[in-house]
Amino acid sequence: MSEQAPLITMQLMGKNYRVPAGLTLMAAIEYAGYKLVRGAGCRGGFCGSCPTLYRREGNHRIFTALACQTLVEDGMCLVQMPFVPLITRPYDLYTITPQANTLLQHFPEIAGCVACNTCTRSCPQGLPVMDYIQASLRGDIERAALLSFDCISCGICSSRCPADIKHYAVGLLARRLYGKYITPNAPDLAERVAAIETGDVTAELDTLMALSATELRSRYEQRTFEVVAEQEDPYSATRSYNSAMDPVDYQDELEVSG
Numbered sequence: 001m002s003e004q005a006p007l008i009t010m011q012l013m014g015k016n017y018r019v020p021a022g023l024t025l026m027a028a029i030e031y032a033g034y035k036l037v038r039g040a041g042c043r044g045g046f047c048g049s050c051p052t053l054y055r056r057e058g059n060h061r062i063f064t065a066l067a068c069q070t071l072v073e074d075g076m077c078l079v080q081m082p083f084v085p086l087i088t089r090p091y092d093l094y095t096i097t098p099q100a101n102t103l104l105q106h107f108p109e110i111a112g113c114v115a116c117n118t119c120t121r122s123c124p125q126g127l128p129v130m131d132y133i134q135a136s137l138r139g140d141i142e143r144a145a146l147l148s149f150d151c152i153s154c155g156i157c158s159s160r161c162p163a164d165i166k167h168y169a170v171g172l173l174a175r176r177l178y179g180k181y182i183t184p185n186a187p188d189l190a191e192r193v194a195a196i197e198t199g200d201v202t203a204e205l206d207t208l209m210a211l212s213a214t215e216l217r218s219r220y221e222q223r224t225f226e227v228v229a230e231q232e233d234p235y236s237a238t239r240s241y242n243s244a245m246d247p248v249d250y251q252d253e254l255e256v257s258g
């Protein structure tokens with residue numbers, strides 16, 4: 001008989017449940033009997049649809065997490081968040097250009113950032129969110145795009161921002177502008193697109209379509225990559241991870257005079 005995981009107690013939507021240790025929050029919610037028709041998507045940490053707030057026993061902080069990526073803890077009290085409402089002015093990437101004030105024009109609320117760093121502290125992706133908002137404010141589109149690259153639009157930062165900034169939408173526009181106007185053109189890609197448009201790769205595609213799943217997987221695994229020079233990430237020093245394992249605690253920040 002397989003060994004049973006010990007049961008722990010968590011509080012979900014105000015009610016206590018006993019669930020096996022080692023489950024993700026998402027699995028624990030389902031184990032408790034809830035059917036997730038919202039707040040679950042990829043279950044792999046990519047879609048951003050499972051933002052969750054929780055407290056730990058004996059700790060005054062509100063922690064943030066992706067329910068599919070975080071393990072349940074004894075004494076945890078949690079609630080899944082709905083999507084943070086988002087209304088943005090529509091824009092046409094073919095008519096706007098990456099000027100120093102483009103992001104500010106589209107998101108004037110970024111001028112209200114009070115540099116509290118709450119967004120960075122709450123990001124389950126560990127992104128330097130305040131830094132990319134500040135870069136957006138300064139008109140540094142490249143930095144805003146690169147710092148926000150791993151944003152999955154979960155909206156947790158926006159739910160906690162005192163300036164009501166729509167961080168993920170700001171980052172998305174920065175990345176769109178960066179991709180369309182700032183990154184160098186890729187000649188190989190242009191050649192490939194032209195070949196597709198003129199039908200020059202039809203035979204190649206037919207061959208691929210005729211392969212079995214096993215053969216396709218094998219080709220995928222044997223694919224080659226363009227060699228690029230190892231480059232140090234110029235922005236990595238600004239990263240500050242804030243997850244359930246966050247080493248930062250308010251206790252560390254309070255200066256208690258004795």
Ligand code: SF4
Nearest residue numbers: 113114116117119161
């Ligand atoms: S939470 Fe809002 S106000 Fe605070 S640093 Fe982030 S963007 Fe600025």
Ligand code: SF4
Nearest residue numbers: 123151152154155157
């Ligand atoms: S930047 Fe904001 S929306 Fe993007 S992953 Fe982090 S918390 Fe979620």
Ligand code: FES
Nearest residue numbers: 041042043048068
């Ligand atoms: S379900 Fe997609 S990130 Fe959690």
